[in-house]
Amino acid sequence: AQSVTQLDSQVPVFEEAPVELRCNYSSSVSVYLFWYVQYPNQGLQLLLKYLSGSTLVESINGFEAEFNKSQTSFHLRKPSVHISDTAEYFCAVSNFGNEKLTFGTGTRLTIIP
């Protein structure tokens, strides 16, 4: 069985400051890793994904995440946040060939002007 832990339920950050949202996973087999974002009153959208290859993956809006197999982590980072980044962020994992995703409990990112 696989699981995902997001230890921080809420992260307040000043505008233009850097942020890191933490994600750790547990799985006995190789995994795919995802970050989804949920803007207020909307559904979830895929932000970025790690499938294989380079351990550093990037999104079009400046977020990046690094897959660390030894630490079983997939932390999400952004060097300078904007008000528009206010959202809830979910880390998710799936095993190869498995149609089910397992989600973490989410981290609410609040940007302070």
Added chain:
Amino acid sequence: NAGVTQTPKFQVLKTGQSMTLQCAQDMNHNSMYWYRQDPGMGLRLIYYSASEGTTDKGEVPNGYNVSRLNKREFSLRLESAAPSQTSVYFCASSELAATYNEQFFGPGTRLTVL
């Protein structure tokens, strides 16, 4: 191309009432899912359908039934609603034939059971 659509957007029920949440996708995906989202709990899978004609239980199936009406539509039914089913419900779809499982989500249905 609307993606994943859900109806209704909001619903208030009394305990014991029944209702069906509708979901449709126009991306020709094989797999569809129903989740519920509760504060501090993240998303929990209720039921999923890997292909037309098949359905399987997820993590929290009790109190729910589903129907995969055709490839496009996947409905979720509450036969006798309970206050514990107050939640936001999301439908999602994906193409399992791809190398990874990117799920596409609908906008959600906010359900309150009094």
